[in-house]
Amino acid sequence: MSEKICSKCKGEDFGEGTDFMAIRPLNKKFSSGSIKIYTFCLNCGEVSSIRIENPSKLRKYTD
């Protein structure tokens, strides 16, 4: 996990955060969805990855 290197500034310190905006299934507007977690460089702010906190919440709608 800590082997990450920022593609912009070569920094090695990363943090995680969320904007609390949920990703919702396209066809289920009113479902609660799942928030996104951003992994970003603590030096320059470059976002290295975005993941969904609970992908299983979305799985049941994909079929």
Ligand SMILES: [Zn+2]
């Ligand atoms: Zn950086």
